[in-house]
Amino acid sequence: MMAGPAALRTEQIAREVHIPLGMAHLAVQGLSEDWWLKFLGDVHWQLIADAVGQRTTVFRDSQGRQMYAAFCATQFEQLRPDLAQLGQSLRVRSNLWSGGRSRIQSNHRLELDGIEIAQFRLVSTFVVHQQTGVNASVSRATPYLIPILQSAPDSFAQETAATAKQLRADRSAPVNQVELYTAVGSDFNAVGLLYFPSYTRLLDQAQVRLERDTAWSPVRRRDVFYFGNIEQGESVIGAACTQDTLALYKRRSEAQGGIEKIAHCACVRFRLDGSPAFQQ
Secondary structure, eight states, X not given: OOOSOEEEEOXXXXXXXXXXXXXXXXXXXXXXXXXXXXXXXXXXXXHHHHHTTOSSSOEEBTTOOEEEEEEEEEEEEESOGGGOOTXXXXXXXXXXXXXXXXXXXXXXXXXXXXXXXXXXXXXXXXXXXXXTTOGXXXXXXXXXXXXXXXXXXXXXXXXXXXXXXXXXXXXXXXXXXXEEOOOXXXXXXXXXXXXXXXXXXXXXXXXXXXXXXXXXXXXXXXXXXXXXXXXXXXXXXXXXXXTTEEEEEEEOOTTTOSEEEEXXXXXXXXXXXXXXXXXX
16 A cells, blocks of 8 residues: 655646647548547646656556546537648647646647647546446545646636536436447447547437437537446437537436436537638
């Protein structure tokens, strides 16, 4: 067993990379949200490792148990999807901040030729499996090495925490439910948890099934709040809340009965008018 948690004061943690845009990075129009969530989620981990002086992204608590940076909220904002084209070099600037209340926030700005075309904001906390292999046993924990970071220049972490509290308290019944199936090999990560980009994939799938007559258009802004996880191979329920919001639910045990919200999403898309420019 290790000693108690150790706090490490750090300077501003930042990283900059240039990525040539290929098929994996792009959608039909604009950026591939799925690819960028996976990539920037990994950057988020790497920045935390940098902050505590680690070479790897394996974190442990004072008892030696492996910990994971579980995401509480993410935001994808796309400003100019029309500018992202194959072969261009995209500049990615990433910064790590304190989000307060044991949360860590990373901000990522994506630029082409000096023009910001998109940004991502990710907020995480640390969790641990209390029971090996049982995702229902995941709970928050304190890492052995704790980075002391500068406060974020925005209030995203605080605002999303307040919104999440309100959403958790909402007991209204979901409408227009659809069953959504997961695939163990592609939706779950290396530690057996439903990977956070898979929530977005499932939310998109729910929207397609619930709004079959609506033409696809690029995301203008998407905010996702994460409340829980599922066991490997379990299906989820997608449901519409309002015009621009969706939610994912899991079934409780037979003893508990009913369903439990595991994610909430607010998404606004561009309207296409046939011209090169995009309008909200």
